Amino acid sequence: MVSATQLSSYIHGRLQQIKGTSYTSYFGNVSILAVGDFFQLPPISPPTPLCFPHEEPLKDLWNSLHNETKLASLNTETFTIKAEDVDQKGGRVIKVHETPHDTSRRKDDTSLVPYLKLAVGARTMLIANIDVPDGLCNGVSGTIKGIEFGNSKNMPQAIYVRFDSDKIGRKARSSQVIPPEYVSCVAIMPRKETFQLKGRNFSTTREQIPLKLAWAVTVHKVQGLTTEQAVISMKCFKESMAYVALSRVTTLEECI
Known part of the structure; x- marks a missing residue:
């Protein structure tokens, strides 16, 4: 629940300074544990999307699905x-x-x-x-x-x-x-x-x-719905989130 500025300019930028790394080294090559759900909630403004505003590459870590x-x-x-x-x-x-x-x-x-x-x-x-x-x-x-x-x-x-x-x-x-x-x-x-x-x-x-x-929607948006078939991305899902996604259909055979 932090802004893209906080992540990219303050944390990412400061770690680059401390480690003396190049612009292409995200977070100064330091391993970052980010606790949150990027598949349901984009970073709060300002600004969005979550990206790193330096020369190259400009990597957008939040985009609208497909x-x-x-x-x-x-x-x-x-x-x-x-x-x-x-x-x-x-x-x-x-x-x-x-x-x-x-x-x-x-x-x-x-x-x-x-x-x-x-x-x-x-x-x-x-x-x-x-x-x-x-x-x-x-x-x-x-x-x-x-x-x-x-x-x-x-x-x-x-x-x-x-x-x-x-x-x-x-x-x-x-x-x-x-x-x-x-x-x-x-x-x-x-x-x-x-x-x-x-x-x-x-x-x-x-x-x-x-x-x-609505070809693609978040797990948060479909809570409580029942569908005949679902294609589910399990990337970065916690067990509870996976259960919510999988339980949108009545049988496991309906999941792809």
């Missing part, structure tokens, strides 16, 4: 959805932003991201509680079957998601007007959240699609 790679491999158009941010103070609009605020879940009280990349065929996860009794809650996953923009060029009118379980969104499907080609899907519409940036005396209302890419 979601970006899988998205690029789809033979469908990728859309970048830009959030719409409106600053307000005392109930009065003070600024409508062309470019959304740079936010993150760790430092700002919103789960909606400034920019969201999606495509038809992408694995996705819902990141908001829309209707918990209907199963539309934070953490449920599915596949994007359609993206409808309507009259807007930037913000989709609806993202049609076929969730992994037919039980999810059953009530929503009965009440929504769904095109015939997406009859088994749930329409996920833009959602608004109001939050306050640190050090600011105004609030911001953000409109964005409450989804994220």
Whole structure:
């Protein structure tokens, strides 16, 4: 639970000075015991990701699994959805932003991201509680079957998601007007959240699609879920974490 600056500039840099090693010798060639879970939690800001800011090589020790790679491999158009941010103070609009605020879940009280990349065929996860009794809650996953923009060029009118379980969104499907080609899907519409940036005396209302890419997700995010099949990386797992990952499926034969 320390920042990248603490690790790279203070600990890594000071050990290099003490040992008189080159820039390519991480932590001055001293063995470091790091206690933590880099597969669930990136270093706290500022800054992220965890990297060593010297000439060469620039080694990033935290990266997003393989979601970006899988998205690029789809033979469908990728859309970048830009959030719409409106600053307000005392109930009065003070600024409508062309470019959304740079936010993150760790430092700002919103789960909606400034920019969201999606495509038809992408694995996705819902990141908001829309209707918990209907199963539309934070953490449920599915596949994007359609993206409808309507009259807007930037913000989709609806993202049609076929969730992994037919039980999810059953009530929503009965009440929504769904095109015939997406009859088994749930329409996920833009959602608004109001939050306050640190050090600011105004609030911001953000409109964005409450989804994220989910070919790969953390063990923390899938706790409590049951899936028919899972591909699990056991790198650096403690016994308790391995148990959480493996127990997402009902039989060991479903693990790859």
